[in-house]
Amino acid sequence: MTGMLASINSIAEAKSILDSGVDIIDIKNPHEGALGALGIDAVEAIVNVVNGEILTSATIGDIKSDDPKLLDTIIAMSGTGVDYVKVGLFDNQPSEYFVQTITEAVNKGIKLVIVMFAENYKCKESIEPLLNSGIVGIMLDTKDKRSKNLCALLNNYELKEFIETAKASGLLTGLAGSLKFDDIQALLTLKPDYLGFRGALCSESDRVKSINKAQVNKIRTQIPFSKFSDFQNTPLKEAII
Numbered sequence: 187m188t189g190m191l192a193s194i195n196s197i198a199e200a201k202s203i204l205d206s207g208v209d210i211i212d213i214k215n216p217h218e219g220a221l222g223a224l225g226i227d228a229v230e231a232i233v234n235v236v237n238g239e240i241l242t243s244a245t246i247g248d249i250k251s252d253d254p255k256l257l258d259t260i261i262a263m264s265g266t267g268v269d270y271v272k273v274g275l276f277d278n279q280p281s282e283y284f285v286q287t288i289t290e291a292v293n294k295g296i297k298l299v300i301v302m303f304a305e306n307y308k309c310k311e312s313i314e315p316l317l318n319s320g321i322v323g324i325m326l327d328t329k330d331k332r333s334k335n336l337c338a339l340l341n342n343y344e345l346k347e348f349i350e351t352a353k354a355s356g357l358l359t360g361l362a363g364s365l366k367f368d369d370i371q372a373l374l375t376l377k378p379d380y381l382g383f384r385g386a387l388c389s390e391s392d393r394v395k396s397i398n399k400a401q402v403n404k405i406r407t408q409i410p411f412s413k414f415s416d417f418q419n420t421p422l423k424e425a426i427i
Contacts, residue, residue, distance in 0.1 A: 187410065188374055188377065188378055188379065188380060188381060188409060188410070189209035189210060189379060189380040189381075189409070190207075190208050190209050190210070190380065190381060190383070190405065190406060190409045191208070191209065191210040191211075191212050191243070191360065191362070191380045191381065191382035191383065192206075192208040192210070192211060192212065192382075192383055192384075192387055192397070192402060193212040193213075193214050193216070193382065193383065193384040193387075194211055194212070194213060194214075194232070194397060195213070195214060195215055195216060195217075195224060196228075196232070197231055197232055197235050198396075199396065199397045200213075200232050200235050200236055201235060202397055202399055202402075203397060203399070203402050204236070204239060204240065206399065206402045206403060206406055207406050207411060208240065208402065208406065209240070209241065209380065210240065210241045210242070210243055210380060211232075211236055211240050211241070211242050211243075212242075212243045212244070212245070212272070212382065213229050213232050213233075213242060213243065213244040213245070213268065214244065214245040214384075215245075216331075216384060216393045216394050217394055218247065218248070219247070219248035220248060220274065220301075220303070220327060220328065220329045220330075220331065221245040221246070221247060221248050221272065221274045221301060221327075222245065222247060222248065223244070223245050223246050223247035223263070224244070226262055226263065226265070226266055229244050229263065229266040229268060230266040230267060233266055233267045233268050234267075241269045241270070242268045242269045242270070243268060243269060243270040243271070243272050243299060244263055244266065244268040244270075244271060244272065245272045245274070245301075246259045246260060246263050246271060246272065246273055246274075247259070248274060248276070249273075249274065250276060251275055251276055251277050251280065251281055251283070251284040252281060252283055252284070256273075256284075256287050257287050257290055257291060260273060260287075260288075260291045260296060260298070261291065261294065261296070264291075264294075264296045269297065270297045270298070270299050270322060270323075271291075271296055271297065271298055271299070272298075272299045272300075272301055272325075273288060273298055273299070273300055273301065274300075274301045274303070274327075275300055275301065275302050275303070275306075275316075276303065276306070276329070277306060278306045278307075278308060278312060279311070279312050279315065280313075280315045280316055285315050285316065285319055288300065288316075288319055288320075288321060289319050289320055292319065292320035292321060293320070297322045298320075298321045298322060299321065299322055299323040299324065299325060299358065299360070300313075300316055300321055300323075300324045300325075301324075301325050301326075301327050302324060302325070302326055302327075302348075303326070303327055303328060303329045304326055304327070304328050304329075304336050304339040304340050304363055305328065305329050305330065305339065306329075307326060307340065307344070307348070309344075309347070310347055310348065310351040313348070313351065313352065314351075317351070317352070317355040317357065318355065321357065322357070322358055323352070323357050323358025323359065323360065323379070324352050324357050324358070324359065324360075325359065325360030325361065325362060325380075325382065326340070326345070326348055326360070326361055326362070326363065327362045327363045327382070328362075328363030328364055331363075331364055331385065331393055335363055335364035335365060335366065335369070336361060336362065336363030336364065336365060336369075337365070337366075337369050337372070337373070339363070342372065342376065345361065345373070345376055345378075346376050349361075349376055349377065349378050358379045358380075359378045359379045359380075360378055360379060360380045360381070360382055361373055361376075361378045361380075361381055361382065362381065362382030362383070362384075363382075364385055364386075364393075365381060365382070365383055365386060366386055366391075367386060367404065367405060367408065370405070370408045370409065371408065374409070374410075381409065383405055386401060386405055387401045387402050387405060388401065389401075
């Protein structure tokens with residue numbers, strides 16, 4: 187079963203979609219890059235408003251994989267109470283430092299989802315060093331939201347290989363990257379655990395504009411309902427199966 191992730195950037199947007207049937211509320215700042223982060227206080231306030239009704243994730247920002255503050259940033263975001271912390275890998279392959287850092291975060295009990303970018307993804311070897319690091323999941327996204335979307339950068343064979351490689355290691359899989367309404371049915375056949383949206387949910391399909399409830403409902407109708415709401419105390423990857 188494939189779930190629906192909706193990226194939001196404010197309490198108002200979170201409130202507007204609480205009754206829309208989305209499976210994951212993803213907290214980010216679209217004005218600050220592909221994985222722009224909101225401030226810690228803002229994320230914590232949104233998590234408090236959601237109050238466990240829907241699973242939450244939050245990005246830590248467009249941080250380089252060799253940044254010495256990477257671990258501290260992950261820990262700080264985890265402290266907001268968000269269910270999952272999303273960390274971007276802005277390289278073709280994870281470095282030893284990156285793998286060590288996320289492994290250390292995992293050992294502290296933090297549930298991590300690693301974001302690999304389609305512009306960097308070459309083949310399954312790009313993610314193999316991450317498969318046994320203890321992360322909860324891995325997803326594909328795009329760095330440049332003004333250029334080609336995920337489906338234009340990677341073909342179905344490449345996407346399927348990514349999904350199957352990650353799932354073989356028991357990881358949650360997600361696809362995002364300026365996905366459009368017309369992309370949904372083809373992507374559902376690949377059986378990712380979730381599809382992520384921002385721009386397609388916004389007014390004029392502009393990711394920096396506000397969430398449009400009608401757009402959210404339009405996307406939701408194309409994705410069969412999962413049973414996330416029945417598994418709030420269950421790891422996300424188990425909830426989707």
